[in-house]
Amino acid sequence: MSENTSEFSNVSIVKAANVYFDGNVTSRTVKFADGSSKTLGIMLPGEYEFNTGAKELMEILSGDATIQLPGESSWQAVKGGESFEVAANSSFKIKANTVTDYCCSFIQ
């Protein structure tokens, strides 16, 4: 048996969307059997700032964006297939240049 990496299996999904920035960023929460959770989200083109609680792993599934990580003055490009981490209890900025599909894992 091979794992199907295009899907998350044996999970629960919260029906109601998480809605930010007037719907320009939305996500759905996926809960795993081990108690961990991720969100699958979409950003429309625009610039956004997010606060973190837990440490986050942000995987860009598709799209083209630039990010400014906590404490950094410079911006770096990220695109589909790439990822970045954001420290707990901090904030980061992201400019989505295209519709950007992402998966955010909360790391305890």
Place this chain on the structure above:
Amino acid sequence: MSENTSEFSNVSIVKAANVYFDGNVTSRTVKFADGSSKTLGIMLPGEYEFNTGAKELMEILSGDATIQLPGESSWQAVKGGESFEVAANSSFKIKANTVTDYCCSFIQ
């Protein structure tokens, strides 16, 4: 045990979003053990026309919209907590007046 109706449990979710209308409508596909599937989606304010393959049950989770069903000349209001069905192999129009969160079930 009571069913948690705010979540779908024991499902698979396709990671990649379905993106329509330049991202103004996006959804995620949820697959159930019985082989059925649903999409959980978000519409930003705007007017959209969708074609159906299978018959669809559209449940509005939150938001405020008007719909024009196949063969109808009039529009009717739908809002969070309401639903409507659309015949297979047809099309319908929907005007989202607010960010609209929905669940679409494909009925075989």
